[in-house]
Every structure is written in C-alpha cells, then in structure tokens.
Amino acid sequence: MSRLPHRASRRQFLKLGLGAGAVLGLAAAGPDILAFASDVSDFIRGPAVPDVAPTQLSEHVWMIWSKDGFPTPENQGMMSNITFVVSEKGVVMLDPGGSVQIGEMALRMIRTVTDKPVVAIFNSHYHGDHWLGNHAFEDAYGKELPIYAHPLSKREIEGVQGSMWHSMMERWTNQATAGTRIVAPNRTVEHGAELDFGDVTLRVHHYGPAHTPGDIAIQVVEDELTHVGDVAMDRRIANMDDGTYVGTFRFYDELEKNASSRIWVPGHGHPSDQVLAWNRELFEGIYGNCLKAVEDGSTMEEAREMVLADPRVAGKAADTAGFESNIGKYVSIAYLEAEREAF
Structure with missing residues (x-):
C-alpha cells in the first residue's frame, strides 16, 4: 500500500473531508486500512501548544493557568487549568488538559519544577477539556499509570461522552487537537477515599450530581487547598447542561463543612478563598x-x-x-x- 507523499500538507489532506476521528474509524475495515489510519493519525497531528509557565499555589501545588474559558483555533483547546501536586512519591496531576498537545506542554512545564515522575492522574469529571491530555501521560509513563475518576465519569469517558468530546474539541479548534487519542481512567475512586503520597494526602470528595453526575473534588490536606474542577469557576459561567443547581449548592455546603480550605482551585479562572462564594x-x-x-x-x-x-x-x-x-x-x-x- 503506498504512503501519503511527504510533501503533502496536513491541511491539503483535510480538504478531503476526513478528520482524525473519521479516518481512525476506518480501522475496522482490515489490517491494511488500520496501518493506513495509523499513518494518517500521525500525519495530521495538530501543532505543539505554546508553553505556559506554572505558578506555585502552595507548598506542594502548582497550576498552569488558562487565560481562555472556551476552545478556539487560536488557543488550540487550551481552555482549562492544569494543576499538579509535587509529592515525596512523585507528581500527581489534577486534570491534565484537553489534548495530547496540551498534555505534552504540561509535561515540559513539570520538568521546570521537578524531575520526579508523574505517578498518578485524577480526572475531575467527564468533560474533555479536563482529561483528553491523559494521552500524553500514558505515552510518557505507560498504560499502568494510575488514572483515577469517579465510576460515573469513567463510564461516560469510555462511552458516549468520551467520543463526543474528542470530536468536539477537534471541531472547535479547527483540528488543532488532532492526533489525540481517548485514554480513559483505569481506576475509580469514591467519596472519602484517601491516597497517601508520602508527605501529601489527597482526599476525594463527591456529594452527588453538581456540574456533572460524577464530579470529584480533590483536597490536598496538608496544604489546606482543594481542587474543585468545574463544580465552581472564577469569572466564567459554568456549563450546566449536565448539571443541577440544587446539587451544586449541596456540594458547596458539604465542601465548606468537610474540606475546609484556604484556597479553592477551579478548573477555569483564578484560585482563591472566594471561588465557592463567587459562584454560589x-x-x-x-x-x-x-x-x-x-x-x-x-x-x-x-x-x-x-x-x-x-x-x-x-x-x-x-x-x-x-x-x-x-x-x-x-x-x-x-x-x-x-x-x-x-x-
């Protein structure tokens, strides 16, 4: 089977009307088509995302801030914050971003802070701008890297929501996220779970449906900081298509009672002690x-x-x-x- 000519451009190929998702869908046709689809996936891979320097929020927590709240071709899907915890046992990601390219940028930025390996990822919910970056970390650390989510979110990422968000991010960014592969969570966590990373304890909070049915907030106990994902945002109106206002109020009440924090870290906007109050x-x-x-x-x-x-x-x-x-x-x-x- 002949390969695509090297001189052809990615945009020329896209004029044929086949996005990355559509081409990969041909894989079921047989081994020759599978090989062709693999070549094409690499060929039309979107460009690298510019570096965004991380900011230290507390003793163990850093954040790569996203200035934009919505995906565009110009921002290449960089629309949500990427937060990571540097622990004694390694780096823990709290939402790795919305594409393989964004995840690779996050890996570069982690290296400016520490040479410790990434040892775990948490996906706060099933909206793709928060988890499609899993792909980059699986490439870097292998399929055994623990990726945690609430069981409801894991199921949705493995199903309709995963496919839908993969396609939407490509469309919204004019294929800038092309080449990203769906890498679903391989572990589940429930409310109250505590994970020990040496000098850091991460505690999982889930109080029923809020922004989505399967939101989790991750409390970094020693730092008095809680990553709330999209349950609360700062100066951005939340997507409530999959959510509930009443459930969100209940989630806030329980977080304030059980995860007392001096810093609330949103998936969109700036962290502060006022994030829940502003959104409430x-x-x-x-x-x-x-x-x-x-x-x-x-x-x-x-x-x-x-x-x-x-x-x-x-x-x-x-x-x-x-x-x-x-x-x-x-x-x-x-x-x-x-x-x-x-x-």
Missing part, C-alpha cells in the same frame, strides 16, 4: 429567581428578566467570560429544574 452568589441569583418565577406562575422570559435585574447576577456580567452568549441558556436550565423541584 451567581447561581443563587439565577436559580432563586427562576424558582420564584415558577412558584408565581411567571414565564421563562419573565424569569430571565428577573435574573438579569438581580444585583448578584448583573454585578458579575461585565467580567464573566461567556456571560452574554450563555446566560439565556442557563436561565432556561434553571427554570426547568425549578419546575421539577416545585412540582
């Missing part, structure tokens, strides 16, 4: 008005007007990424949830 106020302004509208027999449009007039929401509009384009949808989600709760 925004969500209370959205959901509280929708619940009142439902109880009063007001329409969804009237609920939206109430939400936008609420100081808890209006005061955050100017500096919240994605506010204008998403607030209507999230009011709709809140209104429908309020209807279920009320009746």
Whole structure:
C-alpha cells in the first residue's frame, strides 16, 4: 500500500473531508486500512501548544493557568487549568488538559519544577477539556499509570461522552487537537477515599450530581487547598447542561463543612478563598429567581428578566467570560429544574 507523499500538507489532506476521528474509524475495515489510519493519525497531528509557565499555589501545588474559558483555533483547546501536586512519591496531576498537545506542554512545564515522575492522574469529571491530555501521560509513563475518576465519569469517558468530546474539541479548534487519542481512567475512586503520597494526602470528595453526575473534588490536606474542577469557576459561567443547581449548592455546603480550605482551585479562572462564594452568589441569583418565577406562575422570559435585574447576577456580567452568549441558556436550565423541584 503506498504512503501519503511527504510533501503533502496536513491541511491539503483535510480538504478531503476526513478528520482524525473519521479516518481512525476506518480501522475496522482490515489490517491494511488500520496501518493506513495509523499513518494518517500521525500525519495530521495538530501543532505543539505554546508553553505556559506554572505558578506555585502552595507548598506542594502548582497550576498552569488558562487565560481562555472556551476552545478556539487560536488557543488550540487550551481552555482549562492544569494543576499538579509535587509529592515525596512523585507528581500527581489534577486534570491534565484537553489534548495530547496540551498534555505534552504540561509535561515540559513539570520538568521546570521537578524531575520526579508523574505517578498518578485524577480526572475531575467527564468533560474533555479536563482529561483528553491523559494521552500524553500514558505515552510518557505507560498504560499502568494510575488514572483515577469517579465510576460515573469513567463510564461516560469510555462511552458516549468520551467520543463526543474528542470530536468536539477537534471541531472547535479547527483540528488543532488532532492526533489525540481517548485514554480513559483505569481506576475509580469514591467519596472519602484517601491516597497517601508520602508527605501529601489527597482526599476525594463527591456529594452527588453538581456540574456533572460524577464530579470529584480533590483536597490536598496538608496544604489546606482543594481542587474543585468545574463544580465552581472564577469569572466564567459554568456549563450546566449536565448539571443541577440544587446539587451544586449541596456540594458547596458539604465542601465548606468537610474540606475546609484556604484556597479553592477551579478548573477555569483564578484560585482563591472566594471561588465557592463567587459562584454560589451567581447561581443563587439565577436559580432563586427562576424558582420564584415558577412558584408565581411567571414565564421563562419573565424569569430571565428577573435574573438579569438581580444585583448578584448583573454585578458579575461585565467580567464573566461567556456571560452574554450563555446566560439565556442557563436561565432556561434553571427554570426547568425549578419546575421539577416545585412540582
């Protein structure tokens, strides 16, 4: 079987209408096609992601901050924070990013901090901007590298959500994430699990559905810091398509009671001691008005007007990424949830 000519460009090949996912789907046709698909996957691999220097948050925890909240061709899918813990036993990743290229950038940045190996990964939930980077770490450390997630998240990554997010990230970034392979978690953790990494203890928190059904927050006990994934965000309106406002409030209550922290680390935005409070106020302004509208027999449009007039929401509009384009949808989600709760 002849190979693609070296002089052909990645973009020329993509003009044929085949993205990486589509080409790899040909593998079932037989060994020759499988070999061809493997060649093509390498050939159309997206470009490297520019380095982003990590910032130290506490004694053991570092974060590679993402300035963008949504994926674009320009940011190559770099839209969520990458957090890592440097322990006595090695480096533990708390969400490795949204592509193999982002994961490889994270590996380069870890090397500027420590020469210790990566010994574990935690995926906070099943949205792909947080776990598609698993691929780079499996390549670097092998298939036995422990990758932990809640059982619900593991199942979704192995199934529909994994395939969907893989395809969406390619589409949103104009194929910049091409070459990324789905590497699902190979371990599960439940609420209350504690993992010992020598001088660092990681404690798992799960309080039911919130941002997704399978969110986990990871408490770095010795540092009084908790990585909350997308359960809470800083100056970005959360994707609530798979979530619940009532469940999120319950999650916040339990975290504040059981994971007392001086730093909350979000998947999007800057870490601080105010992350939960900021997001709680925004969500209370959205959901509280929708619940009142439902109880009063007001329409969804009237609920939206109430939400936008609420100081808890209006005061955050100017500096919240994605506010204008998403607030209507999230009011709709809140209104429908309020209807279920009320009746």
